Amino acid sequence: MMRVALVDAGGANIGSVRYALNRLGVEPEMATGADAIRAADRVILPGVSTAAQVMGRLRELGLVETLRSLDAPLLGVCVGMQLLFEHSEEDDTPCLGLLPGRVAKLPAGAGIRVPHMGWNTLSEVRGTALTHGIEPGGHAYFVHSYAAPVTEDCVMVSDHGRPFAAIVQRGNVAGAQFHPERSARIGARLLDNFLKQGVA
Numbered sequence: 001m002m003r004v005a006l007v008d009a010g011g012a013n014i015g016s017v018r019y020a021l022n023r024l025g026v027e028p029e030m031a032t033g034a035d036a037i038r039a040a041d042r043v044i045l046p047g048v049s050t051a052a053q054v055m056g057r058l059r060e061l062g063l064v065e066t067l068r069s070l071d072a073p074l075l076g077v078c079v080g081m082q083l084l085f086e087h088s089e090e091d092d093t094p095c096l097g098l099l100p101g102r103v104a105k106l107p108a109g110a111g112i113r114v115p116h117m118g119w120n121t122l123s124e125v126r127g128t129a130l131t132h133g134i135e136p137g138g139h140a141y142f143v144h145s146y147a148a149p150v151t152e153d154c155v156m157v158s159d160h161g162r163p164f165a166a167i168v169q170r171g172n173v174a175g176a177q178f179h180p181e182r183s184a185r186i187g188a189r190l191l192d193n194f195l196k197q198g199v200a
Contacts (some may be wrong), residue, residue, distance in 0.1 A: 003177075032061050032063075052093045063070065078144060082175075088103040101151050101153075119139040121136065134190060141178055153165075
């Protein structure tokens, strides 16, 4: 049976991510220790908090190097995705550095509210096994004030004041800025792809 570790770093959405996995027939292990994370076949890092708070919790649990050296596929969700990058503008926070780039605050403007909350369109940059069956033009549910840049690791993009990375992937490391647990069919498809295919 596949072992899925859900990293318990204090993210407020961890319960809803767990229920989303339950709906796919998976009971994840709520993991706060390095051994449980290293033993997993899939690792998910959720987060609804600030970059500094979640990174602080990861340091407190001694999990920073564990996540940096993982062999298993890793999926970051929301703030968990932002932490995959080198640095976040939010509280000037050094992050995990698994992906190159810096997370920056979304620009507010006429008709553009920050935080960005609600459904938004996904556009494909390149197809991967992780995004199989997620059609361009589909909608996902976002709640965030900071976002990752559109780099060569971006596989799907969205736009709120400027384009930003909605799904990223490099090797065994992937992330979704939106909330798959709140994104209906598209969110379920992303999680199911991750469980079945990893991020190949």
